[in-house]
Amino acid sequence: MNYFTMRFPRFLKAVIFTGLMASVHFLGAQSLEGGYAPNGSIDFDSLYIESYPELITTRVYLSQKATSLALTDNQESTDLDYQPNTSLNFGIGATVKSFTLNLAYGFRILNPDEGQGKTRYLDLQSHVYTRKLVIDFFGQFYKGMYLENTLTLNQNYRDPYYVRPDIYVQIFGLSGLYVFNNKKFSYRSSLIQNERQLKSSGSFLAGAEAYYGLVNADSALVPSFIDDSVFVEMKGYEKIGFLKAGPTIGYAYNLVIAKKFFAMASLTVNYGMGYNTAYHPDKGTRTDFQGDFGAFARFAFGYNDNNWYLGLSIVYNNITTSTDSRLLNADYGISNIRLNFVKRFKPGPKLLPWFNKVP
Numbered sequence: 001m002n003y004f005t006m007r008f009p010r011f012l013k014a015v016i017f018t019g020l021m022a023s024v025h026f027l028g029a030q031s032l033e034g035g036y037a038p039n040g041s042i043d044f045d046s047l048y049i050e051s052y053p054e055l056i057t058t059r060v061y062l063s064q065k066a067t068s069l070a071l072t073d074n075q076e077s078t079d080l081d082y083q084p085n086t087s088l089n090f091g092i093g094a095t096v097k098s099f100t101l102n103l104a105y106g107f108r109i110l111n112p113d114e115g116q117g118k119t120r121y122l123d124l125q126s127h128v129y130t131r132k133l134v135i136d137f138f139g140q141f142y143k144g145m146y147l148e149n150t151l152t153l154n155q156n157y158r159d160p161y162y163v164r165p166d167i168y169v170q171i172f173g174l175s176g177l178y179v180f181n182n183k184k185f186s187y188r189s190s191l192i193q194n195e196r197q198l199k200s201s202g203s204f205l206a207g208a209e210a211y212y213g214l215v216n217a218d219s220a221l222v223p224s225f226i227d228d229s230v231f232v233e234m235k236g237y238e239k240i241g242f243l244k245a246g247p248t249i250g251y252a253y254n255l256v257i258a259k260k261f262f263a264m265a266s267l268t269v270n271y272g273m274g275y276n277t278a279y280h281p282d283k284g285t286r287t288d289f290q291g292d293f294g295a296f297a298r299f300a301f302g303y304n305d306n307n308w309y310l311g312l313s314i315v316y317n318n319i320t321t322s323t324d325s326r327l328l329n330a331d332y333g334i335s336n337i338r339l340n341f342v343k344r345f346k347p348g349p350k351l352l353p354w355f356n357k358v359p
Helices: 010-020 352-357
Strands: 024-026 049-051 056-072 079-083 089-096 099-105 120-129 133-147 162-179 195-197 201-216 239-257 261-280 284-304 308-322 329-345
Touching (some): 056 099, 056 133, 056 162, 120 329, 162 308, 162 329, 261 308
Antiparallel strands (some): 024 099, 049 195, 056 329, 079 133, 089 099, 120 133, 308 329
């Protein structure tokens, strides 16, 4: 099978889209959910974490997802910053015990046309936060990009943005982390909102990540209007791809201020080893085996008490690829930005029978 033209089968895309477009995430359904082990003991330090398994967590939010592509010349002096034109979405959702459902839509009033072209995309991100583990899945399908720094590269270009409707980006990824200080540190408090961090605490993290990706275009990825002194080695290449995996380590910390305000930061650094490829219509396909560092960051800050939550969260994954000759330097940025307003409440008599059936 051709490395560059491999596609997800259409029927499988439809199945995934139907199941995940609503952003249904099972957040570690287990007997420990809610903080109690089978023998009745508390599986976290109640002086540091408060859990709300008996409450329904409802939310309204604004969110935006994106997968960007940045190409750097072999001298690492100039970037081609390709961005998708994704929508800002308004959504509603709820978390009940270990189950979360979010529904969002990009209304036109939130997304004016600014000459950035159109992007057709399916962005599947699942971030699972159990007490001890964090599991992230990525399935990115993007068609259509624009060059964010067009006028910086060429002040005489006729439009504000150089639009490339032909560029197609596809990425699959899987990441797993172990949270060492899981009894005192909670990701859920800032990112899922069904818990609350009572005292400042942090944790070391360790795990592994694996990624596969490709970029296809109908013509050269480096525009013809770019100065001949940059991207000398990469001009004419139309397709690139990578397959890599490796270990990751990091640290996360949740700072609690005046008991109800918080600021959480998490950063892991990974070293992925694997194959990188680049295709030129005249020179053929070039393949290199290379190791590169990448980073996965999560940030959140806001207000959190027993009943209300207001906070901004950012999840950003940077995948870096290169070749031995520095011919190809590419950075893939997968982001998910969300502003959440949350209200927790006890289920009433009509909701209680349904609530008790949720695992």
